[in-house]
Amino acid sequence: MEIRVLRYFLEIAREENMSRAAERLHVSQPTLSRTVKDLEEELGKQLFTRSNYSIHLTDEGMLLRKRAEDLIEMADKITDEFRSLGNTVSGDIYIGCAESYLVKYLARAIKNLNKIYPLIRFHITSGDTEQVEEKLKKGLYDFAFIVEPPDLSQYNYLEVPESDIWGAVIPNTHPLAQKNEITINDLLPYPIFASRQSMIVDLPRWCGEYSEKLNLLANFNLTTNAAVFSKEGLGITLTFDHLVDTSKESGLVFRPLSPKLETKMYIIWKKYQMFTPAAKALLDELNNIFNVE
Secondary structure (H helix, E strand, O other), X not given: OOHHHHHHHHXXXXXXXXHHHHHHHOOOXXXXXXXXXXHHHHHOOOXXXXXXXXXXXXXXXXXXXHHHHHHHHHHHHHXXXXXXXXXXXXXXXXXXXXXXXXXXXXXXXXXXXXXHOOOEEEEEEXXXXXXXXXXXXXXXXXXXXXXXXXXXXXXXXXXXXXXXXXXXXXXXXXXXXXXXXXXXXXXXXXXXXXXXXXXXXXXXXXXXXXXHHOEEEEEOOOHHHHHHHHHOOOXXXXXXXXXXXXXXXXXXXXXXXXXXXXXXXXXXXXXXXXXXXXXXXXXXXXXXXXXXX
């Protein structure tokens, strides 16, 4: 199975039309149709259902799409890494970040590096810890910024020198907005929005078995959308400080949890990882910043 064939397959899946995909790929439609037929024969599965005007992925096609996207991403990363090997520190660095205000340290490191090595390009993707760690394991990221202790059997790490502070994001008209701190008993009567990770890891650290009594209306992997739901009066968002606009104009307020709940952030990379010069330069810069802090 060739990378070229997988690129063809993904373009067809995106366009859902053979003619448009052929035009974008600059190949003839018969060539593209034959390539798909050969791929289906190789895998022994039908990948598309066809109608007069469009084509759609089968269940088997959807599985291949997920695998093909990872393979293409890895192939492109390998190409970028070898292009970056040379006397000039350049190339691409791939980073997965959990949501946290503490990525400010990454921003500082990139700012400093950009002055010295302007040819380095950074690809930064946000997601929860589970999502970014999965891609790190597959080799699609050079580093991951996560908000739970790393598995020391698999990763090396740096600990970010600050902690994230947990609290409740509430409409400024809500009864709890008048309080300076929010306790577990304050939250029990109201619908709650939180990440799945926080319900499993963080909130039980804060309130023990009472976390199971919270009325979790919905879970979100990123806070921005949850805060919109809170602004609409649907419930209370539990999240880190500084992630949501709680200025006077926002209509929202942030109130810290009591007792105080903190979460550390870690920068992790796979053990025995061979760094490109660009990735090594970023790691060195992060070490320098942390030592200064």
